[in-house]
Amino acid sequence: MKTRHFGDTALYITPITFGAWEIGGEPFYKDMPEDDSIALIREAFELGINFFDTAPVYGFGHSERVLGKAIKKFRDKVVISTKCGLCWKENSIAAIYKDASGKSILEEIDDSRKRLNTDVIDLYLVHWPDDNTPIGQTIETLETIKAQGKIKYYGLSNFSTAQIEEAAIYGKVSALQSPYSMLNLKLERSELPYCIENRIGVQAYSPLHRGVLTDKTIEALRESGQPAINWILDAMTSEKTQQVLNIKEISKGYGCSFASFVTAWTISQPGITTAIIGTTKMRHIKEAVDGTNLTINPDDTLAIRNIIHDNRQA
Numbered sequence: 001m002k003t004r005h006f007g008d009t010a011l012y013i014t015p016i017t018f019g020a021w022e023i024g025g026e027p028f029y030k031d032m033p034e035d036d037s038i039a040l041i042r043e044a045f046e047l048g049i050n051f052f053d054t055a056p057v058y059g060f061g062h063s064e065r066v067l068g069k070a071i072k073k074f075r076d077k078v079v080i081s082t083k084c085g086l087c088w089k090e091n092s093i094a095a096i097y098k099d100a101s102g103k104s105i106l107e108e109i110d111d112s113r114k115r116l117n118t119d120v121i122d123l124y125l126v127h128w129p130d131d132n133t134p135i136g137q138t139i140e141t142l143e144t145i146k147a148q149g150k151i152k153y154y155g156l157s158n159f160s161t162a163q164i165e166e167a168a169i170y171g172k173v174s175a176l177q178s179p180y181s182m183l184n185l186k187l188e189r190s191e192l193p194y195c196i197e198n199r200i201g202v203q204a205y206s207p208l209h210r211g212v213l214t215d216k217t218i219e220a221l222r223e224s225g226q227p228a229i230n231w232i233l234d235a236m237t238s239e240k241t242q243q244v245l246n247i248k249e250i251s252k253g254y255g256c257s258f259a260s261f262v263t264a265w266t267i268s269q270p271g272i273t274t275a276i277i278g279t280t281k282m283r284h285i286k287e288a289v290d291g292t293n294l295t296i297n298p299d300d301t302l303a304i305r306n307i308i309h310d311n312r313q314a
Contacts, residue, residue: 001048001292004273006079006203009153011013011122015256015267016288017203018044018304019278020067027093034066036117043114044285045078053177053203053276054116055083056108059089061115068117078118081123081175081203082158082268085109085130085138100130102141107146120259123175124151128158135163137168156200161190164200172202180272182213182247182262182304183309188299196271206273207266209314210287212236212244246307250300256290265289265304 003012020099025031049128052071054063055127071078079227085100087108100297113121118259119138124145126138155175156164176195180187184206195202210229213219218241222233251261266275277288 001289005265006107006123007174007195008199009201009242011079011153011201013051013201013274014293016049016050016263016273016278016284016285017053017081017274018049018203019051019276020052020054020063020280021058022052022280023066024063026059027091028058029152030279031127036069037066037280040280040282040285041067042072043070043282044073047285047289048151048213048266049285049289050130051079051081051274053081053205055086056115057083057086057088057096057127057276058114060088061111068115072117076120079122081125081155081177082112082116082121083125083127084112086127098128099133099167100126101133102137103145103189105138105141105145108149113150118176121151122153124154125175125177126154126159127159129160135167136170139167139173143171146245158193161194164191164194168198173198175201177203177205177276179206180266180269181207181209182308183209183243185308186313189312192271201273202271203274203276204266204272205276205278206232207277208259208262213247213262215257232273240311243307243311247304250303252295253300254294257287258295259284260291260294261296263288265294265296265301268296268301 001014003014006013022029023032023037052067056064075149084105085098087097087099089095106251145151153174156167156171158178164173178187178191210232218233218236221229248258251258254261264271
């Protein structure tokens with residue numbers, strides 16, 4: 001798989017990122033046997049994926065630990081992104097809270113390095129804006145651990161353009177991770193143009209809209225019983241459901257799964273460096289990889305844009 005230059009860093013990453021949220025298991029997703037998770041990660045690497053994204057809060061440390069075990073033998077051949085700023089008092093969703101203070105980050109970075117079994121983390125992201133901590137304090141702390149050699153680069157996740165601009169006053173922001181899909185184009189209004197102009201790498205998460213943009217039906221997704229996708233399903237209007245059906249008709253001419261088609265579209269959009277594919281199933285990884293070999297013709301690209309043009313307001 002061809003790699004891409006990630007923003008203005010020295011990192012070269014694949015257009016597909018393995019997202020390790022789901023393998024974290026409870027409380028967001030169903031638990032998965034650790035050996036199966038390790039095998040899945042290693043198979044993703046064998047298919048050519050070199051970028052792996054996780055966070056401490058995914059399974060309350062479990063995702064990081066499993067990823068660290070899985071990549072131990074080929075750590076020097078992959079890029080890891082993990083996060084800080086979401087903490088927990090006990091292992092429950094209700095106990096999660098934001099803390100991007102300097103004190104918290106200095107503790108979190110060492111915990112993540114230990115769980116991931118690595119001396120240095122390639123990309124370290126602030127998971128969510130923390131209104132109770134001045135952004136200057138957060139960025140200055142990230143600059144400190146970068147100077148210490150604990151991280152190579154840092155970035156932001158779920159931040160607005162105004163928040164990114166403020167953060168950039170205090171240090172070099174190298175990445176933005178945000179939701180982006182055919183059904184959610186809000187990133188295109190402001191953040192994506194800003195990142196293009198400032199050479200910031202962009203990690204698009206939920207490119208398949210938590211399964212809506214796959215061959216699965218809404219009913220099947222509801223029956224899967226995954227708490228992390230219910231709110232997206234509840235927001236599916238009849239208009240958006242029809243959009244999906246219309247795009248599926250276009251995809252039928254390409255001889256691939258709908259997920260492969262959507263992935264191909266996503267990674268071809270200006271400014272999108274990589275699409276994060278989170279899953280517990282190897283076939284989903286293969287579908288994503290297949291999408292890297294697919295080119296959607298200009299007429300169909302225009303037709304899709306005509307269908308989804310209002311989704312910048314989604």
